[in-house]
Amino acid sequence: xxxxxxxxxxxxxxxxxxxxxxxxVGGYSKLLAIRKHSILKLGRNGKxxxxxxxxxxxxxxxCIFWAVLxxxxxxxxxxxxxxxxxxxxxNGLMLKKNTTYLLQDGDIVExxxxxxxxxxxxxxxRINNKLLQQLGFEDKxxxxxxxxxxxxxxxxxxxLIAYKDSRDENTxxxxxxxxxxxxxxxxxxxPNKLDKEAKILLKLNHPNIIKVHHTYCDLRxxxxxxxxxxxxxxxxxxxxxSDCLTSVSETESLIIVYQILNALKYLHDRGIVHRxxxxxxxxxxxxxxxxRIVLADFGIAKDLSTAKTRMHTVVGTPxxxxxxxxxxxxxxxxxxxxxxxxxxxKGYDSKCDLWSLGVITxxxxxxxxxxxxxGTERSIIQNAKVGKLNFNAKQWDxxxxxxxDFVRKLLEVDVNKRLDSNRSLKHxxxxxxxxxxxxxxxxxxxxxxxxxxxxxNELEKKSEWKRKLPKxxxxxQTIPNKKRQRTNI
Ligand SMILES: Nc1ncnc2c1ncn2[C@@H]1O[C@H](COP(=O)(O)OP(=O)(O)OP(=O)(O)O)[C@@H](O)[C@H]1O
Numbered sequence: 001x002x003x004x005x006x007x008x009x010x011x012x013x014x015x016x017x018x019x020x021x022x023x024x025v026g027g028y029s030k031l032l033a034i035r036k037h038s039i040l041k042l043g044r045n046g047k048x049x050x051x052x053x054x055x056x057x058x059x060x061x062x063c064i065f066w067a068v069l070x071x072x073x074x075x076x077x078x079x080x081x082x083x084x085x086x087x088x089x090x091n092g093l094m095l096k097k098n099t100t101y102l103l104q105d106g107d108i109v110e111x112x113x114x115x116x117x118x119x120x121x122x123x124x125x126r127i128n129n130k131l132l133q134q135l136g137f138e139d140k141x142x143x144x145x146x147x148x149x150x151x152x153x154x155x156x157x158x159x160l161i162a163y164k165d166s167r168d169e170n171t172x173x174x175x176x177x178x179x180x181x182x183x184x185x186x187x188x189x190x191p192n193k194l195d196k197e198a199k200i201l202l203k204l205n206h207p208n209i210i211k212v213h214h215t216y217c218d219l220r221x222x223x224x225x226x227x228x229x230x231x232x233x234x235x236x237x238x239x240x241x242s243d244c245l246t247s248v249s250e251t252e253s254l255i256i257v258y259q260i261l262n263a264l265k266y267l268h269d270r271g272i273v274h275r276x277x278x279x280x281x282x283x284x285x286x287x288x289x290x291x292r293i294v295l296a297d298f299g300i301a302k303d304l305s306t307a308k309t310r311m312h313t314v315v316g317t318p319x320x321x322x323x324x325x326x327x328x329x330x331x332x333x334x335x336x337x338x339x340x341x342x343x344x345x346k347g348y349d350s351k352c353d354l355w356s357l358g359v360i361t362x363x364x365x366x367x368x369x370x371x372x373x374x375g376t377e378r379s380i381i382q383n384a385k386v387g388k389l390n391f392n393a394k395q396w397d398x399x400x401x402x403x404x405d406f407v408r409k410l411l412e413v414d415v416n417k418r419l420d421s422n423r424s425l426k427h428x429x430x431x432x433x434x435x436x437x438x439x440x441x442x443x444x445x446x447x448x449x450x451x452x453x454x455x456x457n458e459l460e461k462k463s464e465w466k467r468k469l470p471k472x473x474x475x476x477q478t479i480p481n482k483k484r485q486r487t488n489i
Contacts, residue, residue, distance in 0.1 A: 003036035006067035006076035013117040040065040059084035068233040070152035086112035157187040183229040189221040208263035232284030247367040265421040268350040271305030277356035322355035358410025366395035387413035402429040
């Protein structure tokens, strides 16, 4: 079943057109739908492309398009990525190769010079122009501009499209056109409380961790975290097809797991624990195999580098939550489930992230959430506590034994026996393919760019605002109906 069309490309001036598929209508112009959950490809390759342009100047796959829609309250986003030799032009400017740009209604796309012109149409864009006003958010923060386009909404904040105003201060002239967009997460702070999310993120610099460029707190205690826009949507949406979560191939899973492990090793080596690793918080640069993934939402992350070395607060999402995080304690039938609690004396440490990665790997390999049971929190928690895995399910038939062993060693109830991030990277499932993974990582995923040095971000020193995150248990989506649920604290 094709996904919903969230935008269209209208052919304006395309010669040598040989469409092999999508919804062409009308005499000389065609409308190509950009749909959620699928990639629209333009190029010369008759087998792979949805619209074939038979011109030697056009690359086999010249450029691709996709659409992302987080939920019904969000704005549909359509993106273009150039993959060509001769370049793709957007409103007359040549796009950087392998870089993704957000499309706006009326944008003109040109496949190299004279290779075919298209107009992007996004009539259905749901934008509430009064949104910023209604929420009390500013639309200008120094050189940053905040738009009312909603990428996603979470428990703690709104994530909107932002961009940098490129107006020249001396001449007051705007640059011709600046296509680079960013995301801004806006969180309502409690007065005089420390915001740990921004404080932690400003310290980090890793290709698989969301990069923060600027933070700002307005007079209404709204904290703005300007960050890279990660355009491929989240892993939950990527795996969700029709009404359930689907698996991806072992190779695709391995490439994603390898990147998550690199990010976790980086974090854990610095004493930082994410504590809310789940499909929704893993973002993709494009919704296709072998893409860069980025860990986001450090809203309940913990920095253990400065003070204590174990944590005691019950946080996270039950489906992904390690049993030692608190559910082992003898609380009365989870009566206070949605409240913070200091439970076992022993507390927990960074290995809780490895448990969550075990759940994520299990889902990617099979489409099954390992401890889901009947979907109630109680059953999820009880199942996780027992930690029983069913490798007899037919979905495991095509999966290598080393992959099963990897999952088993992450979903190990005994924390002492569970692998940490260093040992996970040495597990045979990963180490057997290490050389290949390293090559794919540097050549395809980072496009030959070496990872940046991990110097603490200068901006960190400028942060003045304070916030303490509410201590809570976050309840999340259920697998079968795939609805994302927000947690009320
Ligand atoms: N930098 C980004 N680029 C693109 N999309 C993003 C970005 N940051 C967040 N999103 C989208 O917005 C959604 C909500 O963001 P986020 O998870 O940070 O909010 P939250 O309030 O902390 O959510 P949660 O309820 O999971 O705690 C994400 O699931 C993701 O789809």
